[in-house]
Amino acid sequence: MPTQYAPAEVEGKLYERWTSAGLFEADPERDPDAPAYTIVIPPPNVTGSLHMGHALDHSIQDTLVRRRRMQGYEALWLPGMDHAGIATQNVVERELKKEGLTRHDLGREAFQERVWQWKGESGGRILGQMKRLGDSVDWSRERFTMDEGLSRAVLTIFKRLYDDGLIYRAERIINWCPRCLTALSDIEVEHADREGELVSIRYTDDVVVATTRAETMLGDTAVAVHPSDERYAHLVGTEIELPLTGRRIPVVADEHVDPEFGTGAVKVTPAHDPNDFEIGQRHGLPSLTVLDEHAKVTAEGPFQGMDRYEARAAVVEALREQGRIVKEIRPYEHSVGHCQRCQTVVEPRVSLQWFVKVAPLAKAAGDAVREGRVQIQPPELSSRYFAWVDNMHDWCISRQLWWGHRIPVWYGPGGEQRCFGPGEEVPEGWTQDTDVLDTWFSSALWPFSTLGWPDDTPDLRRFYPTSVLVTGYDILFFWVARMMMFGLYAMDGVEPFKVIALHGMVRDQHGKKMSKSFGNVVDPLDWIERYGADATRFTLLRGANPGGDVPVAEEWAQGSRNFCNKLWNATRFALMNGAHVKGELPAELSTTDSWILSRLQTVAAEVDAHIEGFDFAKACEALYHFAWDEFCDWYLELSKVPLAEGGATAEATRRVLGEVLDTVLRLLHPMTPFVTEELWTALTGRETIVRASWPAADTARADAAAEAVVASLQRLVTEVRRFRSDQGLKSGQRVTAALELDGSPLAAYEEQIRSLLKLTAPGESFTATASLPVEGVVVRLDTAGAIDVAAERARLEKDLAAARKEVAQTSGKLANADFVAKAPEAVINKNRARLEAAQADITRLEAQLAALPAG
RNA sequence: GGGCGUAUAGCUCAGCGGUAGAGCACUCGCCUUACAAGCGAGGAGUCACUGGUUCGAACCCAGUUACGCCCACCA
Numbered sequence: 001m002p003t004q005y006a007p008a009e010v011e012g013k014l015y016e017r018w019t020s021a022g023l024f025e026a027d028p029e030r031d032p033d034a035p036a037y038t039i040v041i042p043p044p045n046v047t048g049s050l051h052m053g054h055a056l057d058h059s060i061q062d063t064l065v066r067r068r069r070m071q072g073y074e075a076l077w078l079p080g081m082d083h084a085g086i087a088t089q090n091v092v093e094r095e096l097k098k099e100g101l102t103r104h105d106l107g108r109e110a111f112q113e114r115v116w117q118w119k120g121e122s123g124g125r126i127l128g129q130m131k132r133l134g135d136s137v138d139w140s141r142e143r144f145t146m147d148e149g150l151s152r153a154v155l156t157i158f159k160r161l162y163d164d165g166l167i168y169r170a171e172r173i174i175n176w177c178p179r180c181l182t183a184l185s186d187i188e189v190e191h192a193d194r195e196g197e198l199v200s201i202r203y204t205d206d207v208v209v210a211t212t213r214a215e216t217m218l219g220d221t222a223v224a225v226h227p228s229d230e231r232y233a234h235l236v237g238t239e240i241e242l243p244l245t246g247r248r249i250p251v252v253a254d255e256h257v258d259p260e261f262g263t264g265a266v267k268v269t270p271a272h273d274p275n276d277f278e279i280g281q282r283h284g285l286p287s288l289t290v291l292d293e294h295a296k297v298t299a300e301g302p303f304q305g306m307d308r309y310e311a312r313a314a315v316v317e318a319l320r321e322q323g324r325i326v327k328e329i330r331p332y333e334h335s336v337g338h339c340q341r342c343q344t345v346v347e348p349r350v351s352l353q354w355f356v357k358v359a360p361l362a363k364a365a366g367d368a369v370r371e372g373r374v375q376i377q378p379p380e381l382s383s384r385y386f387a388w389v390d391n392m393h394d395w396c397i398s399r400q401l402w403w404g405h406r407i408p409v410w411y412g413p414g415g416e417q418r419c420f421g422p423g424e425e426v427p428e429g430w431t432q433d434t435d436v437l438d439t440w441f442s443s444a445l446w447p448f449s450t451l452g453w454p455d456d457t458p459d460l461r462r463f464y465p466t467s468v469l470v471t472g473y474d475i476l477f478f479w480v481a482r483m484m485m486f487g488l489y490a491m492d493g494v495e496p497f498k499v500i501a502l503h504g505m506v507r508d509q510h511g512k513k514m515s516k517s518f519g520n521v522v523d524p525l526d527w528i529e530r531y532g533a534d535a536t537r538f539t540l541l542r543g544a545n546p547g548g549d550v551p552v553a554e555e556w557a558q559g560s561r562n563f564c565n566k567l568w569n570a571t572r573f574a575l576m577n578g579a580h581v582k583g584e585l586p587a588e589l590s591t592t593d594s595w596i597l598s599r600l601q602t603v604a605a606e607v608d609a610h611i612e613g614f615d616f617a618k619a620c621e622a623l624y625h626f627a628w629d630e631f632c633d634w635y636l637e638l639s640k641v642p643l644a645e646g647g648a649t650a651e652a653t654r655r656v657l658g659e660v661l662d663t664v665l666r667l668l669h670p671m672t673p674f675v676t677e678e679l680w681t682a683l684t685g686r687e688t689i690v691r692a693s694w695p696a697a698d699t700a701r702a703d704a705a706a707e708a709v710v711a712s713l714q715r716l717v718t719e720v721r722r723f724r725s726d727q728g729l730k731s732g733q734r735v736t737a738a739l740e741l742d743g744s745p746l747a748a749y750e751e752q753i754r755s756l757l758k759l760t761a762p763g764e765s766f767t768a769t770a771s772l773p774v775e776g777v778v779v780r781l782d783t784a785g786a787i788d789v790a791a792e793r794a795r796l797e798k799d800l801a802a803a804r805k806e807v808a809q810t811s812g813k814l815a816n817a818d819f820v821a822k823a824p825e826a827v828i829n830k831n832r833a834r835l836e837a838a839q840a841d842i843t844r845l846e847a848q849l850a851a852l853p854a855g
Numbered sequence: 856g857g858g859c860g861u862a863u864a865g866c867u868c869a870g871c872g873g874u875a876g877a878g879c880a881c882u883c884g885c886c887u888u889a890c891a892a893g894c895g896a897g898g899a900g901u902c903a904c905u906g907g908u909u910c911g912a913a914c915c916c917a918g919u920u921a922c923g924c925c926c927a928c929c930a
Contacts, residue, residue, distance in 0.1 A: 001889095003889075003890060003892095004890080004892070005892090173928095191926095191927085198930085209930075210930060211930065212930080213930095224930095256928085257930085258929085258930085261929075261930065262930070265930095266930050267930075268930095273928080273930080274928045275928040275930075276928090276930085277928090278928075334929065334930090335927085335929075348928095380859080380860080381859095383858080383859070384858085384859075384925065384926085387857095387858070387859090387925085387926065388925095388926080391926085391927095473924095473925090474925095476925095477925095477926095507867095509866070509867065509879095510866075510867080511866095511867075511868095511923090542878085543867080543868085545868070545869075547860095548868080549924095551866095551867055551868080552867095553866085553867080553879080555878095555879055555880080556867085556878075556879070558879090558892075559878065559879065559892090561892065562890095562892045562893085563892090564892090565890070565892050565893090566889095566890065566892080566893085568889090568890080569889045569890035569892095569893085570889065570890080571889085572889050572890075573889035573890080574889085575889095576889070577889090617868085617869080618869085621869085621877070621878085624877095624878085625877085632889085632890085633894085636889075718895095718896085721895060721896065722895095722896060722897085724884095724895085724896085725883080725884065725895065725896040725897080726896080726897090728883090728884075729884095806874085809874065810874085813873095813874090813910090813911085816910060816911090817910085818909095818910035818911090819873095819910045819911070820910085821910075822909090822910050822911090823873070823910065823911075824873085826873090827873050827911090828873095830873075831873085831874090834874080
C-alpha cells in the first residue's frame with residue numbers, strides 16, 4: 001500500500017463494481033419481512049449539471065439510504081430527471097438561434113423532436129456526474145417526467161381534477177414573460193427592488209395620480225378613490241377625461257385605495273395590474289389591453305408599436321408637453337417582478353389560462369403536517385410551509401410553450417370543451433388545446449408516478465409512501481407543497497412521504513451565496529478530481545447543521561481529504577501489523593483495549609442517533625474525533641508496545657485493532673463510501689461493505705473504569721510532554737527517567753508511557769532532575785542539566801494561581817447557603833469534585849515548585 | 856408592509872440554565888519506520904448592547920442595534 005490514498009484510482013473501479021453487481025437495485029419481492037425505505041431523488045433539470053447544491057442534497061440522501069441498506073431495509077433510491085419546460089425550451093431555442101432559426105420555422109412537432117434529440121445527446125449530463133459522487137441510486141428504475149408512464153400519470157390526474165371541478169379555464173390577470181412568451185405562476189416570478197421613477201400626472205385639475213408605469217395609462221378605464229375620502233366624494237360617479245386618449249373614464253370608490261398614499265387617487269388599468277384587475281371586477285370596468293405579448297403598445301395612436309420602456313418615456317414626454325406632469329419626477333425604489341428563467345421584467349396581463357383550484361388541496365396538504373402525519377425537519381420551517389399552503393392563490397398551470405405535457409382538453413363543434421383521459425378516443429373534428437402544463441405539474445406527481453401509478457404495481461405497493469423527501473428549503477413551495485397536494489389527492493389521502501428533510505444552501509467560506517458574478521462558485525467535480533468524492537461529501541456533510549446553510553472552503557476540503565488519508569494510513573498500519581476480524585474478541589482484554597471498545601460503542605450509538613435525527617454535522621464530527629484523536633493518536637500509539645511483545649498480547653491487540661477499524665469504516669461508509677469500501681475489503685477480505693451490517697452499539701462494552709484509567713494516562717503523558725516542550729527538549733532526545741508508578745493503575749502501562757515519552761530506563765546518575773507528580777505518581781526526568789528553571793517556575797506559578805482561583809470560586813460557591821439549598825445534587829457534587837481536584841493540583845504544583853533545583 | 860431567523864476565538868460554526876468548544880487559521884518545536892495530506896506543545900473570546908428573572912444566564916424574558924432570509928396586489 002502506498003503512503004497516500006489516491007481516490008482517482010479507486011472510485012471509478014468501485015462504482016463500476018457496485019453497479020454491475022446490482023448492489024443498489026431494490027427488489028419488492030426479495031424479503032417481504034424487511035421494511036422498505038424509499039427516497040425519490042428531487043429530479044434535476046435535464047438541462048442541469050451537478051453543482052454544490054446537488055452534491056449536498058445527494059450526499060445527504062446517499063447517507064440515509066446507505067445506512068438503511070446496511071440495516072437490512074429494502075432500500076430504494078430512485079433517480080431521474082425533470083423535463084424542465086421553460087428552461088429546456090430556452091436552451092434549445094438558443095441553439096436554433098445560432099442556426100438563424102426560431103421554433104416557428106420548425107413547427108411544433110419538429111421542434112419537439114429537436115428537443116428530444118437534444119435530451120438524448122447532452123441532457124442528463126448530471127446522471128454521469130452522480131456516479132462520480134457515488135450516489136447509490138437504482139439505475140434500473142431511472143425515470144423522466146416525459147416518459148410514457150409518467151405522461152399517463154399526468155393525463156390521468158388532470159382528468160380527475162377536471163372532472164372534480166378542480167381545474168378550470170378562465171380569463172384572469174397572470175404574470176407574463178414578454179421574452180419567453182408564456183404565462184408564469186406566482187412562484188416563477190422573483191421580486192427584486194429596483195430604482196424606478198414615480199411620475200405624478202394631473203388627469204384633471206382635481207385628480208392627480210402617480211405611477212411607475214406611465215405607459216399603462218393608455219389602458220386606464222377608471223380612477224379610484226377611497227369611499228370615505230371627502231376630498232373626492234364629489235367626483236365619485238362622475239367621469240373625467242383621460243389625457244392623451246380623449247376617452248372618458250369614471251371615478252369609482254374602492255376600499256382597496258389607501259387615502260394616505262400620494263394624492264389618494266389611483267389610476268385603474270385592469271388589463272395590466274393585478275390590483276386594478278380586481279377593482280375592475282368589483283366595479284364592472286372594461287379591461288382594455290394596450291400591450292401585446294411582446295410588451296409592445298397596441299393602443300392606436302402615436303405610441304402604437306413602441307416597446308413598453310420606449311412608450312413609458314414617450315408618454316411622459318407627451319404629458320409634459322401638455323403641462324400635466326406634476327412637480328419633478330422622483331426616483332422611487334419599488335419591487336419589480338422578474339421571470340425566474342430569463343430575468344426579464346414580467347408584465348401582468350389578462351389572458352385566458354388554465355388554473356387549479358387549490359383551496360381543498362392546500363387544506364389537505366396543510367392538515368397532513370398539522371396532524372403530524374408528515375413531519376417537517378427541522379420543525380422550525382413548518383411555519384413557512386403553513387404560511388404558504390394556507391394562503392395559496394389558484395395555480396396557473398398553462399404555459400404557452402411547446403415542450404411539456406400538452407393540456408388534454410379538446411374543443412369541438414359549437415365551442416364545446418372536453419377533457420379526454422389517456423386511452424379515450426377523441427372524435428373527428430375536435431382540436432386540442434395548444435398549451436402545455438407547468439413543469440411543476442408533473443413533478444408534483446413524482447413520488448408515485450415514478451413507482452408506476454396510475455397502475456397498481458408491485459413497486460407502488462412496496463415503496464409508497466416514500467420515507468423521506470430530502471431537498472433544499474428553497475423549493476419548499478415550488479415542489480414540496482405541490483407534491484403534498486397531488487399526492488394526498490391521487491393516493492386517496494396517503495401522504496407522499498413521511499418526513500420532509502430540508503437542508504440549507506451551499507455558500508462560500510464567508511457565508512456568501514455562490515454566484516457567477518461573485519466568482520465564488522465551486523464546482524464539485526473539481527473537488528472530486530483533486531480531493532476525491534469522499535472528501536467532497538464529507539466536507540458538505542460536516543457543514544450540514546440542521547436547517548443551516550452550508551459554507552464550504554477549499555481548506556475544508558483539504559481537511560476532509562487529509563482525514564480520508566488518515567484512515568488509509570491507520571488501516572495500512574493495522575494491516576502491516578496483522579490486524580484482522582477473525583473470530584470472537586479475546587476474553588482477556590487490556591485496559592486500553594477495553595477503553596477503545598467502550599468508546600467505540602458510545603460513538604456508534606451517537607453516530608446512529610445523529611443520522612436518524614438528520615444531524616450530519618454531528619455524525620461526522622463524532623467519527624472524525626474518534627477516528628483521529630482517540631483511535632489514531634492514542635490507541636494506535638499505545639498498541640505498538642503490545643504488538644512488539646508478540647504472543648497472546650499481540651494477538652489480542654491485532655484483533656481489537658481489526659474490530660475498531662471494521663466498525664469505524666462501517667459507520668463512515670454512508671458518508672464516505674469509496675475509501676471505506678477500499679479499506680474494509682482489504683481488512684476483512686470480504687466482498688463489499690455496501691451490504692455489510694450497520695454497527696449496533698454494544699452497551700455491555702461500556703467500561704467507565706477503563707476510560708478513567710486511560711484519561712489519567714493521557715493526563716500524565718500530556719503533562720510530561722508539556723514539560724519537555726516548555727523546556728525546549730528535542731523531541732527525539734531520549735531522557736532518562738524514573739517512573740514511580742507503584743500502586744497506580746498506570747503501573748501496567750510503564751512500557752507504553754516510556755515509549756510515548758521517549759524515555760529510557762532509569763540511568764545511573766541523575767544530574768539535574770525535574771520532578772513531576774501527576775495523578776499520584778512521580779516522574780523524575782534527568783534532563784542532563786538543561787532545565788530552564790525560571791521558565792518552569794513561571795509556568796508552575798501560573799498554573800498554581802489558576803488552581804487557587806478555582807479553589808476560591810468553588811469553595812465560595814459551596815459556602816453559599818442558597819446555592820446548597822437550591823442547586824441540584826449533581827451540580828453540587830460536581831463543584832465538590834472540582835474543589836478537590838483544584839486542591840490536589842495545588843499540593844502537586846507546590847511540590848513541583850519545591851522540587852525545582854535552585855536556579 | 857407582514858413573518859421568521861441570526862449576532863460566541865482571526866474565519867465558519869457547535870453549545871441553549873451550573874466556571875466557554877470544534878474545524879481551519881495562528882505561534883513554538885519536531886523528517887519520531889502508519890501517515891509532513893503528519894506528530895507534539897501552545898496562544899487566542901467582558902458569548903452584540905441595556906435592563907430583568909434566578910442561588911447561578913452565552914443559554915430564559917423585555918427592549919435596543921446590526922445583519923440575513925421568506926412572503927406580499929407599496930399605486
